Amino acid sequence: MNIVLDNNHSKEQVAMRDAYCQTLIELARWNEDIVAVDADVMNSMGTVPFQKAFPDRTFNCGIQEANMIGVAAGLSATGKIPFAHTFGIFATRRVCDQVFISCSYARLNVKIIGGDPGITAAFNGGTHMPFEDMGIMRTIPEMTIIEPTDATMMRDITRQVAARYGVFYIRSARKNVVKVYGEGSTFEIGKAAPLRDGKDVTIIAAGILVDEALQAADILAGQGISARVLNMFTIKPIDKDAIIQAAQETGALVTAENHSIIGGLGSAVAEVVAENCLVPLERIGARDIFGEVGPEDYLKVRFQMTASDIAAMAQKAVARKGKSLA
Amino acid sequence: MDEQKIREMGILAHKIRVETLRAMGKLGFGHIGGSMSIAEVLAVLYGGVMKIDPRNPGWDGRDWLVVSKGHAGPSVYAALALAGYFPTEELLTLNQPGTNLPSHCDRLKTPGIDMTTGSLGQGISTAIGVALGHRLNKKDNYVYLILGDGECNEGQIWEGVQFAAHWQVDKLIAFVDANKKQLDGYTQDINDLTGLAGKFACFGWHSQEVDGHDAGQIVAAVEKAKQAEGRPSVIVLDTVKGKGCCFAEPVFLNHHMNISPDMAAEAIAELEKDLARCGCKS
Numbered sequence: 001m002n003i004v005l006d007n008n009h010s011k012e013q014v015a016m017r018d019a020y021c022q023t024l025i026e027l028a029r030w031n032e033d034i035v036a037v038d039a040d041v042m043n044s045m046g047t048v049p050f051q052k053a054f055p056d057r058t059f060n061c062g063i064q065e066a067n068m069i070g071v072a073a074g075l076s077a078t079g080k081i082p083f084a085h086t087f088g089i090f091a092t093r094r095v096c097d098q099v100f101i102s103c104s105y106a107r108l109n110v111k112i113i114g115g116d117p118g119i120t121a122a123f124n125g126g127t128h129m130p131f132e133d134m135g136i137m138r139t140i141p142e143m144t145i146i147e148p149t150d151a152t153m154m155r156d157i158t159r160q161v162a163a164r165y166g167v168f169y170i171r172s173a174r175k176n177v178v179k180v181y182g183e184g185s186t187f188e189i190g191k192a193a194p195l196r197d198g199k200d201v202t203i204i205a206a207g208i209l210v211d212e213a214l215q216a217a218d219i220l221a222g223q224g225i226s227a228r229v230l231n232m233f234t235i236k237p238i239d240k241d242a243i244i245q246a247a248q249e250t251g252a253l254v255t256a257e258n259h260s261i262i263g264g265l266g267s268a269v270a271e272v273v274a275e276n277c278l279v280p281l282e283r284i285g286a287r288d289i290f291g292e293v294g295p296e297d298y299l300k301v302r303f304q305m306t307a308s309d310i311a312a313m314a315q316k317a318v319a320r321k322g323k324s325l326a
Numbered sequence: 327m328d329e330q331k332i333r334e335m336g337i338l339a340h341k342i343r344v345e346t347l348r349a350m351g352k353l354g355f356g357h358i359g360g361s362m363s364i365a366e367v368l369a370v371l372y373g374g375v376m377k378i379d380p381r382n383p384g385w386d387g388r389d390w391l392v393v394s395k396g397h398a399g400p401s402v403y404a405a406l407a408l409a410g411y412f413p414t415e416e417l418l419t420l421n422q423p424g425t426n427l428p429s430h431c432d433r434l435k436t437p438g439i440d441m442t443t444g445s446l447g448q449g450i451s452t453a454i455g456v457a458l459g460h461r462l463n464k465k466d467n468y469v470y471l472i473l474g475d476g477e478c479n480e481g482q483i484w485e486g487v488q489f490a491a492h493w494q495v496d497k498l499i500a501f502v503d504a505n506k507k508q509l510d511g512y513t514q515d516i517n518d519l520t521g522l523a524g525k526f527a528c529f530g531w532h533s534q535e536v537d538g539h540d541a542g543q544i545v546a547a548v549e550k551a552k553q554a555e556g557r558p559s560v561i562v563l564d565t566v567k568g569k570g571c572c573f574a575e576p577v578f579l580n581h582h583m584n585i586s587p588d589m590a591a592e593a594i595a596e597l598e599k600d601l602a603r604c605g606c607k608s
Contacts, residue, residue, distance in 0.1 A: 071489070
């Protein structure tokens with residue numbers, strides 16, 4: 001892990017899907033086993049340049065997500081390294097059994113990229129807004145789940161995922177997100193990336209809520225609360241040690257995810273806390289509620305995922321310190 | 327293929343039934359109907375049609391078999407053991423704790439099983455993926471696929487059927503074990519699949535229909551299928567669910583049955599009588 005922070009809170013020049021696809025093309029130039037499988041959303045997922053570069057190694061299945069996942073599994077059985085792309089709702093909800101049996105149970109080597117996590121589905125609305133994708137994937141044994149934070153992390157994670165055997169689910173916004181990391185930063189899958197140290201509370205965030213968490217830490221600093229911020233970009237396997245250390249050193253935790261509080265980051269952290277280190281824990285995320293249509297900034301407020309929501313939740317967690325957790 | 331070889335395949339089918347019954351008889355239950363109905367196609371594939379090396383199950387020059395109707399695992403295991411992948415005594419470990427022979431096919435447990443199956447509909451997609459992988463790897467191995475007729479209720483089958491035709495996956499040869507019954511009864515009464523061969527043909531597949539209990543017809547159909555350049559092939563096997571097993575064949579609901587040692591012994595004795603008439607022992 002070698003992290004350089006970019007503290008400007010400004011949008012990336014490059015869209016996540018472009019950073020991803022460019023990296024995949026670079027990898028595929030020297031690794032002829034890398035192939036792409038798609039399901040008629042190549043233009044949305046940004047994988048058209050891969051198809052142009054490697055037409056024989058791109059299989060657009062049309063509107064057939066189940067078949068796409070099975071084809072990917074079969075390709076991997078012959079030594080290929082398939083990357084399967086579609087929106088997060090289809091990549092998980094629609095093909096849960098194909099991922100489970102054809103890929104994971106069969107111990108094959110398939111990388112699944114789900115676009116538009118949570119509120120980034122925006123104008124596609126509630127039908128297309130995965131607040132449950134991580135919950136579905138997290139129960140599949142040996143699955144690795146990663147939510148890259150920005151284009152720099154996306155590039156590094158794509159390289160690492162291509163080089164590792166197994167079934168991976170990467171959930172990522174397709175468009176430009178806030179830049180958090182300086183160029184050249186590298187990350188370790190399964191290890192939380194520390195963003196800011198603090199002693200009163202730890203905010204454990206992922207995805208687009210990482211930047212909100214950093215802003216929340218600024219708000220809290222103004223109120224005299226010192227907040228640690230961890231980027232838990234690997235949701236599974238979760239970095240248990242970092243959670244326990246944060247609980248012991250700061251005494252209160254807040255999770256912040258662009259997902260339901262059921263099944264995702266908040267649940268994973270709660271499991272570690274309940275088994276290892278009882279401290280007050282509060283969770284930011286969709287509260288057992290369906291998504292809805294609208295611009296992302298509206299949805300962030302609607303589902304209480306803003307920096308001020310996170311700061312308020314942190315205050316609540318801090319206020320519970322020393323009180324009975326029973 | 328000469329007549330003697332075809333005759334041997336017919337005998338092998340009987341032996342597959344006997345070994346399957348021994349394993350299920352010891353266990354006390356099993357997916358008997360669909361295991362018996364595919365005995366001939368398994369005998370044809372492992373008795374000479376597939377390029378395989380039982381001493382080296384992972385040989386990269388081999389033909390592959392995906393048994394999408396994964397619940398027929400026990401008869402596939404019998405075929406694998408008789409082909410020399412592992413000792414036939416191991417068949418008696420079917421479903422025992424720690425076994426390498428689970429109810430449904432598992433590529434990681436059983437030597438010779440090429441793909442994990444068990445949730446119906448998925449094998450067609452994985453078989454296509456394997457065939458495309460071979461194409462990219464510049465190999466000309468065939469991928470054989472066994473589907474059930476009831477399994478063709480699954481939407482994923484028809485996703486795969488469209489996709490394989492579009493990509494001209496001509497190294498894929500699928501069989502449909504058309505035994506006319508699914509778990510709950512006749513396919514015709516549950517969700518009618520009549521005219522399967524025509525349905526595949528409409529989607530652009532090379533399509534044939536043969537007697538699925540006649541090894542000679544199956545062999546001839548595979549040879550024809552290999553001539554169908556640029557198209558995937560299907561061979562719809564007209565079969566009888568429970569075929570050749572005296573306690574299962576006449577029973578209406580014979581998808582999964584309880585099997586007492588006496589039932590198994592009686593069915594094995596009948597099959598052995600047939601084998602003896604051919605001058606063979608199981």
